[in-house]
Amino acid sequence: MVKAIVTTERKCREESVALAQELSARLQIDYVERHKESVGKLMEKYAVEAVLVAYPQELKLNSSSGEMFFHPNMSQLRVKNLRKGEKDHMSEAMGLQEGMSVLDCTLGFGADAIVASFGVGEKGRVVGVESSPLIAAVTGHGLQHFLPGNYPLYGAMRRVEVVNMDYLDYLRQQPDNAYDVVYFDPMFRKPLTASNGISPLRSVANHAALSVEAVEEAKRVARSRVVMKEANGSEEFGRLGFKKIMGGKYSKVHYGVMNL
Numbered sequence: 001m002v003k004a005i006v007t008t009e010r011k012c013r014e015e016s017v018a019l020a021q022e023l024s025a026r027l028q029i030d031y032v033e034r035h036k037e038s039v040g041k042l043m044e045k046y047a048v049e050a051v052l053v054a055y056p057q058e059l060k061l062n063s064s065s066g067e068m069f070f071h072p073n074m075s076q077l078r079v080k081n082l083r084k085g086e087k088d089h090m091s092e093a094m095g096l097q098e099g100m101s102v103l104d105c106t107l108g109f110g111a112d113a114i115v116a117s118f119g120v121g122e123k124g125r126v127v128g129v130e131s132s133p134l135i136a137a138v139t140g141h142g143l144q145h146f147l148p149g150n151y152p153l154y155g156a157m158r159r160v161e162v163v164n165m166d167y168l169d170y171l172r173q174q175p176d177n178a179y180d181v182v183y184f185d186p187m188f189r190k191p192l193t194a195s196n197g198i199s200p201l202r203s204v205a206n207h208a209a210l211s212v213e214a215v216e217e218a219k220r221v222a223r224s225r226v227v228m229k230e231a232n233g234s235e236e237f238g239r240l241g242f243k244k245i246m247g248g249k250y251s252k253v254h255y256g257v258m259n260l
Contacts, residue, residue, distance in 0.1 A: 070142020
């Protein structure tokens with residue numbers, strides 16, 4: 001785990017102190033009082049790579065690559081488009097239907113998990129696995145506390161279950177055919193220049209390439225499909241055995257699909 005501390009906003013309200021102390025105990029990282037010092041000064045003072053900052057209703061993660069906080073981002077627009085009957089390439093690749101179960105092995109900010117949760121509806125299930133304890137904390141808190149402007153998005157966010165664990169370890173623990181779909185969105189080998197939104201995540205995220213073993217475990221765990229998101233033209237599709245590729249003709253990302 002990245003070396004980190006947790007503190008509060010400058011105002012140091014009771015709610016933020018309580019949240020910071022709870023995170024300190026849960027994540028086994030030191031809680032330090034803010035004393036109105038800047039985040040940069042705290043990083044230097046305590047020789048850490050990241051600072052988790054607790055607000056009454058929000059968490060922010062500061063690292064050398066920027067500030068990360070939860071926001072539904074593009075999932076808002078994607079859910080809006082799905083409600084209007086428009087297509088979503090990821091949803092099509094997964095073959096989402098009401099009541100299905102989806103395992104998102106690379107939760108990150110949670111945008112894909114939110115869209116999947118909307119697609120499977122109230123009777124479905126989406127579990128998001130995130131290996132970084134810091135990212136899992138920020139995203140998990142955001143999914144349960146962020147207040148979007150409409151109920152369909154609100155419901156989709158609240159239904160996502162967050163698990164802080166290495167996805168290969170999690171897959172190994174699952175019985176055969178435990179989920180309808182297993183999904184991977186590994187950190188791209190070459191960052192997309194347009195993806196500025198994930199820049200703050202890079203310094204604390206898991207950069208390991210997806211392994212053949214993980215794909216084999218996913219094939220055992222999934223009943224219907226294994227899906228991987230990668231850059232258009234990526235050699236990872238061929239290396240890992242994804243022969244069916246889906247996505248928009250001019251899209252920068254495509255989806256490898258294994259129908260089981």
